[in-house]
Every structure is written in C-alpha cells, then in structure tokens.
Amino acid sequence: MPELPEVETVKKGLLHLVQHKRIAEVIVRWPKIVEVPTVDEFCQNLIGEQIENIQRRGKFLLFKLTHFDLISHLRMEGKYEYFPEEELVQVDKHTHVIFKFTDGSQLHYNDVRKFGRMILVEKDQGPLYKGIQKLGPEPTSDEFDLANFASNLQKSTSFIKPLLLNQKVVAGLGNIYTDEALWFAKIHPQQPASTLTHSQIEDLREAIIEVLGRAVKAGGTTIRSYKNALGEAGAFQLDLMVYGKTDEPCPRCGTPIAKIQVGQRGTHLCPYCQKIRGQDS
DNA sequence: ACGTCTGTTCTCCT
C-alpha cells in the first residue's frame, strides 16, 4: 500500500493506536525482513522500548523509541495490523513480525511478498540511514521549490516518469501518483526530463503537490483491498483519473486511456492530452 | 497450466 499518502495514513493510524506503548516481546518469523542488526539483537534491543512518536519521510516510517529509531519500509504490500487484546490475535502465513506490548495488545507486520524491510538504529540516527538520506525533498516542503526542481530535471538524461520514481528529485511518488500527476500536468511519461518547458515544470510541480495532498486528505488509495489493515479500513478513497483505467475514457477529453511500459513499469496515460511537446535539447 | 502483471528499491553491469 505504499506511496506517500498511504504511508502517511498508516502513520496516523498507528500513532493513534500504539503511541506510548511499551514493547514486551518481539517475534520475527521471516528473518530477511530485518535488515539491520541481527534478528536476535533486533528483538533484544526492542524489549522495554516505548513508542514515543511515529514519523514519515518519503515512503519510510520512522518509529521513535526510547533508545532507538525503528525504520520500516512497506515496499509493495507491507501492512500493519493491530490487535487490542490477545484473544483477538490472528497470525497467518504472511505475518512476519509481531510486536507484543506490555498491555497485552499486539502490532503485526504482514507482507505477502516479503519485500518490506525494518532497520533498527541508535536513537535519532534514522535520518542517516542510506535509504532515507538520499531522498529528495518532501513534496509539501519549501525545499521542493521550483528552481531546484527545474534544475534537477534539466540535469537528467532520463524520461520524466522514471526520474520521478527514483525518489531523488522529490520523495514519495510511486507508480500510481506519478501517472496521476503526469496526467494532470498533461505531460507524456516518456518525455525526456531535460526537455520540459518551464511552464510544464511549473504545472508538474503543482500537480505533484496537489495529487499527493489530495490523496493524503482522502486517506490514500487502495487498489487491491484487504481488510483490517491500517490505512485501508474505512478510509475515503481518492478517485483516480488514469491509473488502472486502461481503455476507459479520459476524464478530460474522452480518448481511451492507454497503457504502455516505461522503464519496466506499467504506465497509464491519455494519448491525446499527454503528447511529447517539450523543447529540443 | 502458464505466462504476465502487481502500490518498491537494491544490486549488478555496461
């Protein structure tokens, strides 16, 4: 479930449920989920830790504990599920990490594809983790300013879509919201980033901020729906314009939405609205 | 039944 808006929604949900709880025990059922340190250290170090706060950076969750930062990335299908009491707990084959709290409640990390990762580092060292350190600005922050964005696009030799997906120019976009933002800005995903006109760059920046902002307000988007997972249950869903709408009419002009491959990723666009129309360079 | 696709990102290679 993880682009920026979904992760933000999970963060809020988790904060509400587990802030100030103290960890009594941790069980790791699929060791590869824990990247650093060893599974034994991971479990040992977490005992007695209290969840002071939960933050988000790009698509990373950052649990601020008493003596550590726990970094969690959901990758493709990672989910958290909360059980208020032991009697209600359900462990299935995709439950890979179990956090038991001193009050008897539990937080489970489920991940069908096992791509998600957890990293435990010393207190306040989370932002130094390599995956977080290389992230571009948050799309809502002042850092994501037009001049800087434009300069990054001009320096690139790649298509605009793969560039937006790599997290370095701006953090938090994934396959869905990149397609949506490019549609709003009327930019073809395969337009070379360095050929975008200034007006296209302005439109794109606005579209990114707008699309992600609206998705955060809506509580994210669920493509495949699962029950009971944080950030999915009961949330409003953002209405998507192009993602997953292959052959449906473009909401702007009625032309059927096309699906193509761009850099290994399925890509949805309106072939009429989104023509490659940058300047030569 | 099999090939293809999937909300991600890391490593390896050129």
Next chain:
DNA sequence: TAGGAGAACAGACG
C-alpha cells in the same frame, strides 16, 4: 555515475 535489467517474493488474472 547514470540508467537499464534482474532480483527479492507470492498471488491474481486471463
């Protein structure tokens, strides 16, 4: 060093 392919996994779909 930038960027493309493949990998890490499991399941849904036609």
